[in-house]
Amino acid sequence: MKQRWFWGTFFLVSAIVLITSQLGIFSYHVGIWTLFLTIALVAIIVTSLRNLIMSSLVFAIALLAIIYAKPLGITALVPWTILGAALLLSIGLSILVHPRWHRAYSHHNWHGHYNHQQPDADTETIHDPNVNLTISMSNSIRYIHSTDFDGANLHVSMGGAKIYFDDVRLRRAEATINVDLSLSGVELYLPRTWQVRLNVNNSLGDIKVNGTPTSAGPVIYLQGQLSLGQLTITYI
Numbered sequence: 001m002k003q004r005w006f007w008g009t010f011f012l013v014s015a016i017v018l019i020t021s022q023l024g025i026f027s028y029h030v031g032i033w034t035l036f037l038t039i040a041l042v043a044i045i046v047t048s049l050r051n052l053i054m055s056s057l058v059f060a061i062a063l064l065a066i067i068y069a070k071p072l073g074i075t076a077l078v079p080w081t082i083l084g085a086a087l088l089l090s091i092g093l094s095i096l097v098h099p100r101w102h103r104a105y106s107h108h109n110w111h112g113h114y115n116h117q118q119p120d121a122d123t124e125t126i127h128d129p130n131v132n133l134t135i136s137m138s139n140s141i142r143y144i145h146s147t148d149f150d151g152a153n154l155h156v157s158m159g160g161a162k163i164y165f166d167d168v169r170l171r172r173a174e175a176t177i178n179v180d181l182s183l184s185g186v187e188l189y190l191p192r193t194w195q196v197r198l199n200v201n202n203s204l205g206d207i208k209v210n211g212t213p214t215s216a217g218p219v220i221y222l223q224g225q226l227s228l229g230q231l232t233i234t235y236i
Helices: 002-022 032-051 054-067 079-096
Strands: 105-108 114-117 122-126 130-136 139-149 151-157 160-170 174-182 185-190 195-203 206-210 219-227 230-235
Touching (some): 054 079, 130 139, 139 151, 174 185
Parallel strands (some): 122 139
């Protein structure tokens, strides 16, 4: 409820700013597309701050600095200097500060798989053999419970997601998980028996692996795109 009211108010205020800027009320005039981009970047900053996703936060601020370099008086800093500094900052902060859901309480429930509770998170259990998830500007938890899992397509933008595959049985000896992650922090919890073949194109993001899989088991092809975000793979 709080999240709905916040974003509703945010976009109402954005509409007011858009109208007043075109009326020339502000001393510094910006184009309409620049203003739309600014609103989107501010939304990313707010979401990143809430979930403590450092890479998204730093690069959103860096892009704002590039866009408004003239009024800020930093035109001497060429874009590549700002982006290079943002990359170093995001790496350092990602090491020091973990996304907020790392602090969530966890335990084993009576079924034997992990049960994690997270305040203000949208939670859902999915039983489909072919999983298609689209998560945007929200903090979400998804439990995949499938007896004939065949693959997944995961699209996450400007948000955070924890996705659990610990109660999954595969239809075949292999499966493919496609990811398209941008300005987000995503954690995948996978069985230790899965042999993951990682082929994710990483553009200014961070990929972490926690735990070690067993020496034998089904093969999972994890492939796709990661842009300005963090992907964490945890074996459980």
